[in-house]
Amino acid sequence: MRFELQAECPDTGARAGLIHTAHGIIETPVFMPVGTQATVKGVAQRDLANDLDAKIILANTYHLFLRPGHELIRAMGGLHQFMSWPRAILTDSGGFQVFSLSDLRKITSEGVLFRSHLDGDAHLFTPESTVDVQLAFGSDIMMALDECLEYPATHETANRAMRRTVDWAHTAYQHFRNRQQENGSTAALFPIVQGSMFADLRRVCAEELLPLDAPGYAIGGLSVGEPRSLSLEMTEVTTPLLPRDRPRYVMGVGMPDELPEYVARGVDMMDCVLPSRNARNGYLFTSAGRVVIKQARYRDDPAPVDPKCRCYTCRTFSRAYLRHLFQAGEILFASLATLHNLTHYLDTMRQIRQSILLGSFRAYLDGVRSAAVE
RNA sequence: GGACAGGUGGGUGAGUGGUUAAAGCCAACAGACUGUAAAUCUGUCCCUCCUUGCGAGGUACGAAGGUUCGAAUCCUUCCCUGUCCA
Numbered sequence: 001m002r003f004e005l006q007a008e009c010p011d012t013g014a015r016a017g018l019i020h021t022a023h024g025i026i027e028t029p030v031f032m033p034v035g036t037q038a039t040v041k042g043v044a045q046r047d048l049a050n051d052l053d054a055k056i057i058l059a060n061t062y063h064l065f066l067r068p069g070h071e072l073i074r075a076m077g078g079l080h081q082f083m084s085w086p087r088a089i090l091t092d093s094g095g096f097q098v099f100s101l102s103d104l105r106k107i108t109s110e111g112v113l114f115r116s117h118l119d120g121d122a123h124l125f126t127p128e129s130t131v132d133v134q135l136a137f138g139s140d141i142m143m144a145l146d147e148c149l150e151y152p153a154t155h156e157t158a159n160r161a162m163r164r165t166v167d168w169a170h171t172a173y174q175h176f177r178n179r180q181q182e183n184g185s186t187a188a189l190f191p192i193v194q195g196s197m198f199a200d201l202r203r204v205c206a207e208e209l210l211p212l213d214a215p216g217y218a219i220g221g222l223s224v225g226e227p228r229s230l231s232l233e234m235t236e237v238t239t240p241l242l243p244r245d246r247p248r249y250v251m252g253v254g255m256p257d258e259l260p261e262y263v264a265r266g267v268d269m270m271d272c273v274l275p276s277r278n279a280r281n282g283y284l285f286t287s288a289g290r291v292v293i294k295q296a297r298y299r300d301d302p303a304p305v306d307p308k309c310r311c312y313t314c315r316t317f318s319r320a321y322l323r324h325l326f327q328a329g330e331i332l333f334a335s336l337a338t339l340h341n342l343t344h345y346l347d348t349m350r351q352i353r354q355s356i357l358l359g360s361f362r363a364y365l366d367g368v369r370s371a372a373v374e
Numbered sequence: 375g376g377a378c379a380g381g382u383g384g385g386u387g388a389g390u391g392g393u394u395a396a397a398g399c400c401a402a403c404a405g406a407c408u409g410u411a412a413a414u415c416u417g418u419c420c421c422u423c424c425u426u427g428c429g430a431g432g433u434a435c436g437a438a439g440g441u442u443c444g445a446a447u448c449c450u451u452c453c454c455u456g457u458c459c460a
Contacts, residue, residue: 032409034409034410035410036409036410037410041410041412041413042413058409060409060410063410063411090409092409093409095409096409096410097409097410097411099409100409100410100411101411104411117411118411143409146409148409192409218409220409221409222408222409223408223409224408225408228408231408249409250409251409252408252409253408253409254408255408258408270409271408271409272408272409273407273408273409273410273412274407274408276410277407277408277410277412277414278407278408280412280413280414281406281407281412281413281414281415283406283407292404292405294403294404295403295404296402296403296404326413327401327402329413331413333413334413
């Protein structure tokens with residue numbers, strides 16, 4: 001994996017670049033649709049590749065390890081072949097499940113002991129094992145196991161979790177390099193900066209991860225319930241510490257109008273379940289703000305969801321029809337809504353990238369900010 | 375015409391003398407959702423009023439009467455529905 005920096009905004013931290021992977025080139029800044037269980041819920045791979053033109057998607061180590069299992073995926077030719085997705089795949093390590101499944105796990109210095117949410121079986125996830133599982137998947141970008149904390153957390157707790165995350169990252173790297181020598185994997189492994197909402201911890205964490213000389217760095221532990229301003233603040237204190245010539249990935253963000261804010265702070269990669277999950281819950285993102293399509297006001301609205309949107313859903317269907325599908329619980333709704341929301345996110349990122357390349361990102365950002373004030 | 379079984383809030387359906395304006399589910403309405411245990415979850419869901427409170431009135435379990443301190447619950451008559459028999 002190689003990162004090629006193409007342009008930098010003179011007024012902000014925004015950058016445009018290319019990530020070269022074994023499964024294609026990723027234009028950055030990029031938004032990565034989340035496909036936890038080897039599927040972006042409601043969207044066929046054909047639409048992901050054609051209509052959406054997504055260059056990379058996410059999948060999840062914890063979920064795919066439990067079902068169908070990494071050995072099965074390996075036997076099926078790897079994750080790309082298994083799910084018929086020839087483009088890039090980033091897999092999260094299961095670190096987020098430390099947070100989201102906090103009732104079902106126990107953390108030790110060795111790793112995370114999960115009790116499966118499916119059948120209660122115990123599974124120990126370690127920095128080494130999660131590398132091995134992701135190697136079995138054949139992920140293009142693998143994530144190091146980290147400890148994602150809830151918010152709020154005390155400085156002491158955050159420090160302990162951050163220390164553990166650093167240790168685990170080094171352990172994971174050592175293991176990964178050994179494996180690389182054995183099998184010549186072209187995968188990249190990203191360590192994750194933690195430290196909760198404490199700038200000093202974020203700094204220490206970043207500094208201690210730098211010796212890994214990783215091909216990319218992630219900022220994790222955000223979007224766990226903290227005020228939005230804090231997420232941006234933590235990003236802002238961290239990105240300047242990360243290597244300029246490596247992609248930076250902020251995990252789990254954000255709302256559409258926050259995307260350029262992260263980009264302005266030097267972020268190249270983002271992912272979030274909001275466009276897909278909210279779509280299924282009747283909440284659509286548009287160029288004019290949100291359209292909660294399930295609301296009664298759209299009952300007889302013949303307009304498209306977003307007249308400015310190029311997606312199949314907006315080109316073809318009325319708000320009234322989409323609301324009807326939602327009300328009736330029709331499965332097509334999830335597909336059409338998710339296709340739209342992801343189009344909105346990906347097109348937004350393409351606009352952002354374009355503006356950086358053209359040198360007009362500052363104006364773009366100001367436009368987004370003044371629109372938010374109105 | 376006769377015999378049974380029934381009629382409960384938008385629907386379904388509990389409740390068979392007293393914390394019952396009436397469970398649960400569904401529908402409807404509103405909200406939440408940020409490296410997905412999510413096609414999930416939460417709230418509201420008879421009317422009116424206010425000092426918005428486990429607040430005050432009013433109306434309500436087919437209809438009308440009755441029994442009772444008290445009735446969706448017991449009695450009488452009527453209306454309606456379903457099944458069966460003529």
